[in-house]
Amino acid sequence: MAHACKWRLPPRYTRLVTASPSTSPAADRRRDGSLKQAPADAPLRERKKRRTRQALIDAALEQFTQRGFGGVTLDELCDEVEVSKRTFFRNFTSKEDVAMAPLQDFWTAFLEELQISRPDGGPLLELARDALLSAVDRVADEEWAHRTLLSLRLAEQTPSMHAHSLHFCDRTTQAALEILHRRFNLDNRGDPRPRLAADMLVAAFRYALTGWAVQAARTSEPTSARPPAKQELATRFREAVVALPATLTMTVAPRRTNS
Amino acid sequence: MAHACKWRLPPRYTRLVTASPSTSPAADRRRDGSLKQAPADAPLRERKKRRTRQALIDAALEQFTQRGFGGVTLDELCDEVEVSKRTFFRNFTSKEDVAMAPLQDFWTAFLEELQISRPDGGPLLELARDALLSAVDRVADEEWAHRTLLSLRLAEQTPSMHAHSLHFCDRTTQAALEILHRRFNLDNRGDPRPRLAADMLVAAFRYALTGWAVQAARTSEPTSARPPAKQELATRFREAVVALPATLTMTVAPRRTNS
DNA sequence: GCATTTATGCCACTCAGTGGCACATGCCTG
DNA sequence: CAGGCATGTGCCACTGAGTGGCATAAATGC
Numbered sequence: 338m339a340h341a342c343k344w345r346l347p348p349r350y351t352r353l354v355t356a357s358p359s360t361s362p363a364a365d366r367r368r369d370g371s372l373k374q375a376p377a378d379a380p381l382r383e384r385k386k387r388r389t390r391q392a393l394i395d396a397a398l399e400q401f402t403q404r405g406f407g408g409v410t411l412d413e414l415c416d417e418v419e420v421s422k423r424t425f426f427r428n429f430t431s432k433e434d435v436a437m438a439p440l441q442d443f444w445t446a447f448l449e450e451l452q453i454s455r456p457d458g459g460p461l462l463e464l465a466r467d468a469l470l471s472a473v474d475r476v477a478d479e480e481w482a483h484r485t486l487l488s489l490r491l492a493e494q495t496p497s498m499h500a501h502s503l504h505f506c507d508r509t510t511q512a513a514l515e516i517l518h519r520r521f522n523l524d525n526r527g528d529p530r531p532r533l534a535a536d537m538l539v540a541a542f543r544y545a546l547t548g549w550a551v552q553a554a555r556t557s558e559p560t561s562a563r564p565p566a567k568q569e570l571a572t573r574f575r576e577a578v579v580a581l582p583a584t585l586t587m588t589v590a591p592r593r594t595n596s
Numbered sequence: 597m598a599h600a601c602k603w604r605l606p607p608r609y610t611r612l613v614t615a616s617p618s619t620s621p622a623a624d625r626r627r628d629g630s631l632k633q634a635p636a637d638a639p640l641r642e643r644k645k646r647r648t649r650q651a652l653i654d655a656a657l658e659q660f661t662q663r664g665f666g667g668v669t670l671d672e673l674c675d676e677v678e679v680s681k682r683t684f685f686r687n688f689t690s691k692e693d694v695a696m697a698p699l700q701d702f703w704t705a706f707l708e709e710l711q712i713s714r715p716d717g718g719p720l721l722e723l724a725r726d727a728l729l730s731a732v733d734r735v736a737d738e739e740w741a742h743r744t745l746l747s748l749r750l751a752e753q754t755p756s757m758h759a760h761s762l763h764f765c766d767r768t769t770q771a772a773l774e775i776l777h778r779r780f781n782l783d784n785r786g787d788p789r790p791r792l793a794a795d796m797l798v799a800a801f802r803y804a805l806t807g808w809a810v811q812a813a814r815t816s817e818p819t820s821a822r823p824p825a826k827q828e829l830a831t832r833f834r835e836a837v838v839a840l841p842a843t844l845t846m847t848v849a850p851r852r853t854n855s
Numbered sequence: 856g857c858a859t860t861t862a863t864g865c866c867a868c869t870c871a872g873t874g875g876c877a878c879a880t881g882c883c884t885g
Numbered sequence: 886c887a888g889g890c891a892t893g894t895g896c897c898a899c900t901g902a903g904t905g906g907c908a909t910a911a912a913t914g915c
Contacts (some may be wrong), residue, residue, distance in 0.1 A: 432903090576788065680896090
């Protein structure tokens with residue numbers, strides 16, 4: 338009798354249900370099965386865990402956007418999803434972490450794509466660029482775009498979130514360098530170029546992200562007819578990569594161009 | 597009588613004294629007075645504040661290095677310096693902040709140098725590079741080198757410190773872009789190049805920093821005869837900047853170079 | 856069905872960080 | 886030089902993030 342009272346199904350379990358695979362068709366759609374996307378055939382327990390995780394992410398993005406990052410306590414957030422705070426910290430490392438999940442997913446995908454990339458003797462930057470574009474194509478569906486937009490907007494308002502965002506970027510470049518080192522025997526110690534290349538790529542993508550975010554913010558229509566997000570993002574990223582050589586030679590003169 | 601008892605000079609005030617201008621000759625030495633280095637002629641109150649600030653920084657770096665970042669509570673740190681926790685948070689924004697002070701000082705100096713830089717119509721990257729080199733030359737005395745070394749070592753062990761470190765870098769690039777925009781009318785919206793250039797420069801300097809740190813760590817001698825730190829750092833930074841063009845064209849092939 | 860594993864809830868706790876208020880001290884003016 | 890003003894500091898109470906331990910529920914495997 339005790340357990341029936343104590344461990345009842347929460348009344349506000351609706352959020353979990355709406356975030357479940359039944360109503361979000363894109364969430365569990367897999368491409369080719371080669372990459373661990375969202376195994377719809379996974380054991381029940383794991384799917385349940387993913388649902389609560391996703392519910393926490395969505396609730397966090399919504400609440401933080403509405404009332405500000407600092408205006409929402411973890412207790413409130415956990416109440417909203419009907420989950421204990423302890424469970425929250427088994428899914429995320431910090432309050433910032435939950436709101437950065439979309440970008441973190443992306444960077445993970447990038448590393449996976451880099452892992453399976455095939456070198457053709459061409460420039461390293463192009464190899465990495467294509468891996469990143471593949472990652473965009475794989476994860477950047479409209480749901481991801483929506484969440485990432487909220488996440489980016491929050492990050493630029495919240496210093497601690499921005500810091501964590503940059504931390505992800507950096508850990509990704511570190512991991513990317515290790516992959517390149519393992520697979521292609523690159524020298525990361527004495528040669529600055531691999532690291533610089535990785536940082537350049539990240540810089541280009543961050544530029545693409547911010548530009549994409551402000552453009553999407555201007556387009557008031559939430560989900561209406563609009564060029565797909567992934568295409569927008571990919572285009573901006575390509576432009577930034579193309580601009581890399583010209584960045585080195587760009588000149589600057591005093592404000593009044595005298596002589 | 598109450599105040600004499602309550603506001604006594606703390607017995608362990610020694611740290612404050614050793615950090616005072618009397619025993620640290622380089623700390624208050626000014627170059628040319630054009631930049632707000634460490635005004636030795638400042639009002640007494642401000643000097644006092646600077647002393648406690650510096651004492652907190654040194655104590656933090658020492659304690660964190662000895663017992664780990666997480667192994668030292670702020671209460672312990674403040675007891676060490678005989679300062680209330682409230683005062684700590686008037687000087688620093690967070691626990692991480694105090695340990696990142698050396699690098700933050702550097703970035704501030706960089707922005708100042710960028711502010712007074714004179715464009716000659718040459719590449720933007722060279723302008724920024726020279727500003728950064730000037731900043732190194734200005735702030736990177738041996739004391740700074742020592743503190744920064746501790747700071748870097750802590751940062752790579754402590755994720756939250758690393759995140760804050762990156763946050764500083766990014767805020768610096770933001771500020772640098774604004775300066776460039778104001779002074780040279782650069783377009784930061786439609787043109788990706790200024791931002792990419794700034795990120796490249798930061799990437800080069802971060803590469804220089806890590807290389808410099810591991811090299812300094814290998815050289816066991818703490819303060820003995822050794823090429824001056826600023827020169828080491830400047831050289832590594834120059835190398836990284838020189839390597840930027842080659843980074844764009846660097847190629848990569850499968851591990852076994854078949855055909 | 857029963858044992859094992861895994862996820863969760865709950866409780867108590869530490870500690871970073873904040874606001875308010877009183878007080879001390881350097882600074883400045885009459 | 887006396888007394889007001891501004892500023893820095895200490896103290897106290899408080900919120901909220903994050904952690905560890907333990908009991909329990911539910912999924913899994915037999």
